[in-house]
Amino acid sequence: MTGPVSVPVTISGDGPGEGPPTPPADVPLTFLVAAGVGLVLGGVAVALAADRAVQWPGHPGVVSATHTVMLGFLTIGVLGALHQFGPVVAGRRLRSVAVARMTALLLIPGVWVLASGFAHSPSWMVRAGGTMTFVGVLLAAWNLSGPLATRGADITVWGLRCSVALLVATAAFGIVYAFDRTHGWFPLLQNRVMAHAHLGLLGWLGLTYVAVAEKLWPMFLLAHRPSARSGTVAVACLAAGAPLLTVGLLFSRPLALIGGTIVGIGLAAHLTSLGGVLRHRQRRLGLLHAFVITGALALLTAAVLALVGGLAPLDAVDRPRVVAAEIASLSAWLGLAVIGHAHKIVPFIRWTTLFERGKAQRPDGTPLLFEDLYSGPAAVGTFVLCSTGFAAVIVGLLVSSSTIIVLGGLAVSVGGAIAVVNLATGVRLATRGASEAVPVSNPLSRAGSMT
Numbered sequence: 001m002t003g004p005v006s007v008p009v010t011i012s013g014d015g016p017g018e019g020p021p022t023p024p025a026d027v028p029l030t031f032l033v034a035a036g037v038g039l040v041l042g043g044v045a046v047a048l049a050a051d052r053a054v055q056w057p058g059h060p061g062v063v064s065a066t067h068t069v070m071l072g073f074l075t076i077g078v079l080g081a082l083h084q085f086g087p088v089v090a091g092r093r094l095r096s097v098a099v100a101r102m103t104a105l106l107l108i109p110g111v112w113v114l115a116s117g118f119a120h121s122p123s124w125m126v127r128a129g130g131t132m133t134f135v136g137v138l139l140a141a142w143n144l145s146g147p148l149a150t151r152g153a154d155i156t157v158w159g160l161r162c163s164v165a166l167l168v169a170t171a172a173f174g175i176v177y178a179f180d181r182t183h184g185w186f187p188l189l190q191n192r193v194m195a196h197a198h199l200g201l202l203g204w205l206g207l208t209y210v211a212v213a214e215k216l217w218p219m220f221l222l223a224h225r226p227s228a229r230s231g232t233v234a235v236a237c238l239a240a241g242a243p244l245l246t247v248g249l250l251f252s253r254p255l256a257l258i259g260g261t262i263v264g265i266g267l268a269a270h271l272t273s274l275g276g277v278l279r280h281r282q283r284r285l286g287l288l289h290a291f292v293i294t295g296a297l298a299l300l301t302a303a304v305l306a307l308v309g310g311l312a313p314l315d316a317v318d319r320p321r322v323v324a325a326e327i328a329s330l331s332a333w334l335g336l337a338v339i340g341h342a343h344k345i346v347p348f349i350r351w352t353t354l355f356e357r358g359k360a361q362r363p364d365g366t367p368l369l370f371e372d373l374y375s376g377p378a379a380v381g382t383f384v385l386c387s388t389g390f391a392a393v394i395v396g397l398l399v400s401s402s403t404i405i406v407l408g409g410l411a412v413s414v415g416g417a418i419a420v421v422n423l424a425t426g427v428r429l430a431t432r433g434a435s436e437a438v439p440v441s442n443p444l445s446r447a448g449s450m451t
Helices: 026-048 050-055 060-090 097-120 123-148 155-179 192-221 229-251 253-279 287-311 318-356 376-399 402-431
Strands: none
Touching: 026 050, 026 060, 026 097, 026 318, 026 402, 050 060, 050 376, 050 402, 060 097, 060 123, 060 155, 060 192, 060 318, 097 123, 123 155, 155 192, 155 229, 192 229, 192 253, 192 287, 192 318, 229 253, 253 287, 287 318, 287 376, 318 376, 318 402, 376 402
16 A cells, blocks of 8 residues: 555546545545444344344344345445545535534434334334435535536446435335334245345445445456456446345246346456456555455355345255345445445555645654554454454355354444454554645645555
């Protein structure tokens, strides 16, 4: 990992003299800190739900743990990154910084009220948390529609437009579930929990990651591929296939097979794109790529489990177990990607703030680099704990071992705690005793890179 350099993406404001389009640092960092807490508590929730998970994956305690991971960690973390990355890649500001802060104030507590409602069964908590979360999602979608409406959009922006639309669809699905869980027509739908999970993991979170990766991977590795067609195929197939898969899971097995096939093609293209970036890289691999490559292995595991769960003649006990392991594998793919990229995004935001204050120096007066803003050994510890923890949860679900699931959940939780402390204290440790730096003109020409 190198220090700050120039970046090929647009970082200008909406007009001359208007400055960079990125929001104040507290906006993305609020989401990202909350996501870190969500990762820690999500691991604990998985451990607490282990006994129920091996008995019946649809148990309310398991649903609560799933929402803790998917909403409290993944969705909040990805939204935090999008509030920073969306304006950067599009070169346009959010519609409102105040609304971004209001989104965090609604969404973060809403997620925890919702998860608590599933765990402890009060219907009013599920409905209250669902309503807060849904309103927060609508505010985020409206706010992000400003930068994502830019003209001349590339495949990353197009993918983010689709993923934010599918976020709204996922939230709308969820609010119906929150208000009609035990009566009315909704419980009559087949596979409703599975459909909701796949829409969120593939249509919202997966598509966002696939689209963003097409911008970040080549930038981080200075990779100049002869063609980026595989990335375009990945974004297009996920955007088209995830909704078909969701509707098919609810109403039509043939439609689910069609949607699943299209999604499979998209994910294969995503992995092909990763391979192309790695082959044409001009920089050495680093910690981020350990997260990304391990996450890709989790994605391959999810693909195999999806084929087994969808096509193999399994009984009523084995099929839910395999599907639960597939959902855990998809969560591992995305979770490792989020954790890895947080070790780029958070230092980038913190370094930019320090530079603007004229404090981007080490105590010895040399320039401060992004890698100075966290402990490398602690980050490696996070990788080892989280990757082995996710793997243990998947294995535990497959072999019906609550002990293995507990160990996996606790490993993820400890790894998340190390990451939160590491990224939160890195700036203080790196700049302790540093003298004031001499301001440099046009700092954004150097601060615009997350490499």
